[in-house]
Amino acid sequence: MDAVIKKLMPKSEYLEKPVTDRPDQAEVEAAVRTLLRWTGDNPDREGLVDTPKRVAKAFLEMFNGYDMCPAEELGRTFEEVAGYDDLVLVRDIEFHSHCEHHMVPIIGRAHVGYLPDGRVVGLSKIARVVDIFAHRLQTQEAMTAQIANVIQDVLNPRGVAVMIEAEHMCMAMRGIRKQGSTTLTSTFTGVFKDSPEEQLRFMTMVRHGSK
Incomplete structure (x- = not known):
């Protein structure tokens, strides 16, 4: 399938998934905790304890387009x-x-x-x-x-x-x-x-x- 797509479409930017070096889960959660502190709230209070984990999970869903290739979706005609x-x-x-x-x-x-x-x-x-x-x-x-x-x-x-x-x-x-x-x-x-x-x-x- 990849060979067919490359033949049909000379532009390579659609074939390459634009993912670079992603931070690990701990780094993501630490970053969210920093943002929570930046808002003026306490990341250790009960309602926010699990927020960094939830935000990381939500981001994986909302930005999953970086892990997908639109050209591959159009490959079968x-x-x-x-x-x-x-x-x-x-x-x-x-x-x-x-x-x-x-x-x-x-x-x-x-x-x-x-x-x-x-x-x-x-x-x-x-x-x-x-x-x-x-x-x-x-x-x-x-x-x-x-x-x-x-x-x-x-x-x-x-x-x-x-x-x-x-x-x-x-x-x-x-x-x-x-x-x-x-x-x-x-x-x-x-x-x-x-x-x-x-x-x-x-x-x-x-x-x-x-x-």
Whole structure:
């Protein structure tokens, strides 16, 4: 499978899991204890004694995207599509991510479409790719581009369209403290990039059935 993926996709950054030298459990828990003290609380009080262990476990779950390769998720495709070559759209993919600037949540939905060129991928794989990138420290702009680029590089479709709309807790919980405001980003490759009509069709289909 790895050989097939490498042949289909020359860009190696999607194949390499971006994991460096991780600290051990004791170092992680010590760091959390330091942060608890920084807040002004007592890490030894009853309610916080097990918090460092819980935080370490939660981080493993929330940031497990660093241990996964999005290209591998897209590696298995299907050619028996009865000649279908029109837009495939997976809409309203809910996700939770974390801002790389403040490490607070980003909560949103992704809409991903592509125009196949003889091969399609299982629909759940598209959602899985969104989750993999979401479960890393992110900016919304980068995440939008990453999703589009890996689908384009692996599937080599005639075009990819990605739209993300999300609320950033770094705006809602701190700083300007504006709750309810959302950020919208989009990116297009191939036919979508060259055709305003295809962009409009994608956006219309997203908005027609969006929650």
